[in-house]
Amino acid sequence: MKNYETEEAWRYHNGTKHPNGFLMDMLHRHRPASRPYPYKRYKDCPKVALLPDKSPGKVSALDAISCRKCNTEDIVPDMALLSKLLYFSGGITRSIAFPPPLGRVEFRAASCTGALYHIEMYVVCSGLAGLEDGVYHYDPRDDTLDVLRTGNYLGVLDEATAHGPATSRFPAAIIYTDIFSRNSVKYQAREYRHAFWDCGTILSNSLAVACAHDIPHRLIMGFDDSAVNGLVGVDGKKEASIAMLALGSTQSAPPAPPPLGRTPGSEQAEYAMVSEAILEMHESSSLQSHEVAGWRRQYLPDGQEPSGPTSMGKEQASAESIESVILRRGSTRRFAHEPISLGQMSAVLGRSTCGFDADYGSGTISDVYVIANAVEGLESGSYFYGKNSHTLEELQKGDLRDASGHLGLDQSLPYDASATVFFLTDLGKLLALYGNRGYRVAQIDASVAAGRMYLAAYALGIGATGLTFYDDDVTAFFEPHSRGKSVMFMLALGKKSKA
Ligand SMILES: Cc1cc2nc3c(=O)[nH]c(=O)nc-3n(C[C@H](O)[C@H](O)[C@H](O)COP(=O)(O)O)c2cc1C
Structure with missing residues (x-):
């Protein structure tokens, strides 16, 4: 085995x-x-x-x-x-x-x-x-x-x-x-x-x-x-x-x-x-x-929820169809330092972390951490997002732009963004349950939620981009809350710069 x-x-x-x-x-x-x-x-x-x-x-x-x-x-x-x-x-x-x-x-x-x-x-x-x-x-x-x-x-x-x-x-x-x-x-x-x-x-x-x-x-x-x-x-x-x-x-x-015969040959030059x-x-x-x-079994997330939670307020609405949002989506190449609203943040987090049907459970098993650089109605700082209660727990107050930029491989995108979002998973727990196949589950589950986050952002008139990251620095940054968790995906959100 x-x-x-x-x-x-x-x-x-x-x-x-x-x-x-x-x-x-x-x-x-x-x-x-x-x-x-x-x-x-x-x-x-x-x-x-x-x-x-x-x-x-x-x-x-x-x-x-x-x-x-x-x-x-x-x-x-x-x-x-x-x-x-x-x-x-x-x-x-x-x-x-x-x-x-x-x-x-x-x-x-x-x-x-x-x-x-x-x-x-x-x-x-x-x-x-x-x-x-x-x-x-x-x-x-x-x-x-x-x-x-x-x-x-x-x-x-x-x-x-x-x-x-x-x-x-x-x-x-x-x-x-x-x-x-x-x-x-x-x-x-x-x-x-x-x-x-x-x-x-x-x-x-x-x-x-x-x-x-x-x-x-x-x-x-x-x-x-x-x-x-x-x-x-x-x-x-x-x-x-x-x-x-x-x-x-x-x-x-x-x-x-x-019976399974052979499939037509493809050009091997691509391999x-x-x-x-x-x-x-x-x-x-x-x-x-x-x-x-x-x-095949059902993963039951431990349901970790914020203590002393901050309410996310009302979600911003958008009626734009899924088709036109997909056609408009593209990774933001430069963010303006303008704030997004708490209503936008609320809709992005709430909509993208809803469950979906999967053979390993009902979706979104990663924990979601946020650095808010410029979110109107939310103090700048770092937060843990509770998927069930739809609330945020404040972890650290203050201007964390430098950390946000550093964690995203020192690129300017996560520095300029209004917020950066991190998906962290208790890999030890997942691997114990699902074996090495759990590694595939951990990665795909976070990525589906992040993909949804891209779409939610565009639906709400803001921009997004996936990012790569310094693994251990991210975990260390959110400690002690994040202790023992591994980073699966990082995403930046914000207003696109017109310059
Ligand atoms: C998981 C992931 C990580 C990414 N990391 C970076 C990154 O570190 N820096 C960057 O500039 N773009 C990053 N991108 C954006 C891709 O370069 C972009 O998706 C690609 O060029 C396709 O363009 P599009 O998203 O506009 O369709 C990332 C995208 C994904 C999905």
Whole structure:
């Protein structure tokens, strides 16, 4: 049971800490000219056009991300909805021509470290009106599906998820894979964290669009890795499945799947060498089919809540649709020193930390810490946010801009921002429960909440950006409250500078 030899996860996590992680090569320099081509190309593969409807829908982004009215009835999504889901999760939303050697970069619906776009999406489905049963790869270049297999292969996922009652009966699933080298070319061994950060931001869009269209959905992190990899035709070493989103609901159990032949070949040029540290961490957190049922359980956060809490006041409202917010989203490149309001902060924190259905529990297990640099109605200082009571506990008073900037790798973005938000997790507790697979859970769970935070910020007319951080300095900064917790994600919020 390699999964429960959790020194592997600790070795990876401690070895990839900024500034001196022992698994990273400090002399390495990234050259923009060596940016890998960010699209997967199949050879001789039939295609199906998607034609996603990009017009704004009726559900506001704030309602969609907080998923307060989620459907659990039997619903099978159709081709039109699938098209929309894929586009608003990983489609191209804008492009910018940079001077050489970088050239034109096509930006996607969700944020991604270094804009390296290493997460691919596959669909496994049956009974969707307008689409033949099969296994497909999403190609965002022209919004098409590469047809990898035809036939009903949901039985493979049923088996790979150990026939879980709540996981086995879905008519469609999106499988998210990571092409490790596309991102490790810049971020080296820390890439395996980015796999979940960048998958999590995509997932937050997928969850929101599914919710806006009343489609039942469930994030599945526990599955037989090699069975899912085999189904979508990836080797698990250069490209590997890391998360699955079950979509829709049906009473009928899937039939026995057709035999698994080969999937069409893709161009291997996009795959380069992958660091041993990534491969080891992935391997040690992989599950076999007999382990999956025993692995799946419900994490019960300890419900730590603020003492002497400060009320967050009334949330600012926004009616802007989830679709138009996703189309407008982009990471803020420069923040003004102007304040945001407590109502904006309240809506951002409250909406993005609502639970969602996952096979490890009901979402947002990380603890949320905040540095308020300029929030009107809130004294500058550091805070712990209580997700259940929706209140803040003041930890330290005063102007903490220097600390905010330092913790975000001494960049000006976290220094200038109105607030910085940190997701911290009790990794020891999570790993004891879920083994090394718990490392994947810890990272993805925080990243989904952070992805929702991006969307909430844009819905409220403010800006946001993900950030990387000095791991131990963040934990030390919030001590003693944060003692024993590890940082999973950092995000800055604020008004965009017009300069
Ligand atoms: C987890 C995460 C960490 C990031 N860290 C940084 C960072 O440290 N500094 C920075 O300037 N941008 C950072 N970014 C922003 C990315 O560079 C940005 O998402 C990417 O260029 C794509 O652009 P877009 O978000 O505007 O679509 C981060 C993004 C994410 C998702």
